[in-house]
Amino acid sequence: MISKDSRIMLEVKNLHAEVGGIDILKGVDLTVRAGEVHAIMGINGSGKSTFSKVLAGHPDYHVTGGTATFEGKDLFALEPEERARAGLFLAFQYPVEIPGVSNSALLRLAYNTLQTERGLEELDPLEFEDLVHEKIKVVEMDPSFLGRSVNEGFSGGEKKRNEILQMAVLEPKLAILDETDSGLDIDALRIVANGVNSLLTPDNAVVMVTHYQRLLNYIVPDYVHVMDGGRIVRTGGKELALELEARGYDWLRAAA
Amino acid sequence: MGTREQCFEQLLLGKAVESVGWLKPIRAEALDRARAMNFPSNRNDDWRFTDLSALYPHDFHPVVSFAKLTKADIKEYVIPGAIRLVFVDGSYSSELSDLPDIHEGVTVTSLLERLGDPLVEGIFGKHAPYKQDAFVALNTNFFEDGAWVHVAGDVTAPIHLLHVATKRETPSAIYPRNMVIMDSASGTTLVEEYIGLEDGIYFSNAVTEVVLKEQARLQHVRVQREERNAFHIGHCSVEVGKDSFYASTSLAFGARVSRHTLHVTQQGEGAEMQLDGLALVAGRQIADTHTLVNHAVPRGKSTQLHKCIADGSAHAVFSGKVIVQEGAVGTDSAQSSRNLLLSDKAHIDTQPQLEIFNDDVSCKHGATIGQIDADALFFLKSRGLTEERARNLLTHAFAAEIIARIQVPSLGESLGRTILERMNGERK
Incomplete structure (x- = not known):
């Protein structure tokens, strides 16, 4: 939802970044205000996934120029865990399996870490169980998944739902969804999208990184950005996504 | 500073321990054997990775007066509902032990009290190699006490053997000796645990002999949580009978230098053995686990998962040997060694070994090493x-x-x- 006087949450200016000695991002500008939903689209290799990893602080990706402020703080001066505590969340394109750590234990540990950061009381296991059983409805997940090791033996769709469950529990200010729609069948896509929609408020924001327009039928963006060659080459409303679906990316690439 | 020889000589001085008649010649022979030996050097194939030199500067003395502990001293180690035998610096403590008489089909006592039992005489020293192994020889001559566990039925309460070391004025040598007999079709869980209460220097040299008769089932948990400056050398020999099930979970967390040797011999057809282990070391710790599974007869099954975690400048060693004898057809064996290095200076040696002397077997093994x-x-x-x-x-x-x-x-x-x-x- 676009509201002119809502506060700026994330402001990225002229961002350059490299991975493995290869320049990927070559001057990205993006402003996200509270309450907004942004979609970043682009072909493979356009830099959209790199952009999400750089924002979350992945150690393999190095910022070589530009700035990013998140909630008024210099984002790149913060460690990944500090970014998370400041309210940034990345839903992983390829969720990590962690044998030996139960889903509920991880959720509680992460939740209580944020509670402490916010000056609030930690929840004991019983209190947390009540909370998580409410949150798990958001992604229509069977509670038996809570007792299992994080993502171990989960299907692709279950892993993505598990990412959104983490988002539901941690209530980030800004959620970056990195190709959350990839590998999902239509039912799982609907569930994941409903989950994200139910978490949207005027005080938080979502940036979706996606290859396909399909997800945007369910989570309707306020802005659609097209990334190509490490830069945002076109910004428009949700109709831009439909145009991309109809015409492909080539016409924009030529224009850029 | 002592040398390797001087340190070993000091251990040999020890102190004379009372014995019953049948035990005297065994002790005498063990001492004779020990005198002809020394600490194993790294030229010995079974010790090639493990540096014992941190032991040598110390003079270890026998314990002559025993510390008085209270139940409060050991409360964090108490397992609720367990049958508990406690030994302090190698000597039995009836005050700290908990032997409820409600358990039928199980005898759990101090070994010293039981030396007159022909059953003890019939088994003692038959499995642990006191003629070949210097540490087993030292233990056999110098042990004062340990646990006698005889299980005849199904015992649901775990049996907890807690060996406590205290801080002494001079470094001490402690020789726990345990014997465990599982009668036919009996079953229980045994926790054999070694702890240090204060940060002292001591040498804990333990030997355990375990016999499982037909269809017996034993989960044997071995926990080594000695003090950081202690030395722990343990040997466990196990004989498993027909269709029995032996599961060992062995954990090494403590001690400056530790070694655990586990020998399991499949004596009866159809026996199943599961050997799991975890060594977690940091600082300058060394932890060595050597296991041997000997499939001597047909249709045995053994599975093994051993993990090492090494941080700081620590060194973990795992050697797991599986022997399948000529007649041991239908053997099924799988072994996995998985290792985690937490620092650049930490070091892990892993050595899976298979020796197979017949064709009708299924044997797998593998090892991985990685970082976080x-x-x-x-x-x-x-x-x-x-x-x-x-x-x-x-x-x-x-x-x-x-x-x-x-x-x-x-x-x-x-x-x-x-x-x-x-x-x-x-x-x-």
Whole structure:
């Protein structure tokens, strides 16, 4: 939802970044205000996934120029865990399996870490169980998944739902969804999208990184950005996504 | 500063221990054998990775007066509902032990009190190689006491043998000796545990002999949580009978230098053996686990998962040998060694060995060595966990697979805490 006087949450200016000695991002500008939903689209290799990893602080990706402020703080001066505590969340394109750590234990540990950061009381296991059983409805997940090791033996769709469950529990200010729609069948896509929609408020924001327009039928963006060659080459409303679906990316690439 | 020879000589001085008639010649022979030996050097193939030199500067003396402990001193190690035998510096403590008489079909006593029993005489020294192994020889001559466990039925309460070392004015030598007999079709869980209460220097040299008769079932948990400056050398010989099931979960967390040798011999057809282990070391610790599974007869099954975690400048060693004898057809054996290096200076040696003398077998083994998974670490940090918390969680998770095999919940929780303490102690 676009509201002119809502506060700026994330402001990225002229961002350059490299991975493995290869320049990927070559001057990205993006402003996200509270309450907004942004979609970043682009072909493979356009830099959209790199952009999400750089924002979350992945150690393999190095910022070589530009700035990013998140909630008024210099984002790149913060460690990944500090970014998370400041309210940034990345839903992983390829969720990590962690044998030996139960889903509920991880959720509680992460939740209580944020509670402490916010000056609030930690929840004991019983209190947390009540909370998580409410949150798990958001992604229509069977509670038996809570007792299992994080993502171990989960299907692709279950892993993505598990990412959104983490988002539901941690209530980030800004959620970056990195190709959350990839590998999902239509039912799982609907569930994941409903989950994200139910978490949207005027005080938080979502940036979706996606290859396909399909997800945007369910989570309707306020802005659609097209990334190509490490830069945002076109910004428009949700109709831009439909145009991309109809015409492909080539016409924009030529224009850029 | 003592030399290797001087340190060994000092151990040989020891002190004379009272014996019953049948035991005297065994002790005498063990001492004779020990006198002809020394600490094993790294030219000995079974000791090639393990540096014992940190032992040599110390003069270890026999314990002559025993510390008086109270139940409060050991309360964090108490397993609720367990039958408990406690030994302090190698000597039995009836005050700290808990032997409820409600348990039928089980005898749990001090071995010293039982030396007159022909059953003890018939088994003692038959399995542990006191003629070949210097440490087993020293133990056989110098042991004062240990546990006698004889299980005839199904015993649901775990049996906890708690060997406590206290801080002495001079470094002490302690020789626990345990014997465990599982009668036909009996079953229980045994926890054999070694702890140090204060940060003292001592040499704990333990020997345990275990016999499982037909269809017996034993879960044998061995916990080594000695003090950081202690030395622990343990030997366990197990003989498994027909269609019996022996599961060993062996944990090495403590001691400056530790070694655990586990020999399991399949004496009866159709026996199943499961040998799991975890060594977690940091600082300058050395932990060595040597196992031998000997399939001597047909249709045996053995599975093994051993994990080492090494932080700081620590060194972990695992050697797992599986022998399938000529007649042991239909043997099914699988062994896996998985290792986690937490620092650039830590060091792990792993050596799976298979010796197969017949064709009708299925034997697998594998070893992996790795570091904390960078993607998992980033994922956890992206959920707000600090680097240290995330690393601890992943290390704990790596260890948890072994801890989860212990069917004594309170012990599993206590070991989980020990893991976190040991890891944090290193990084602080």
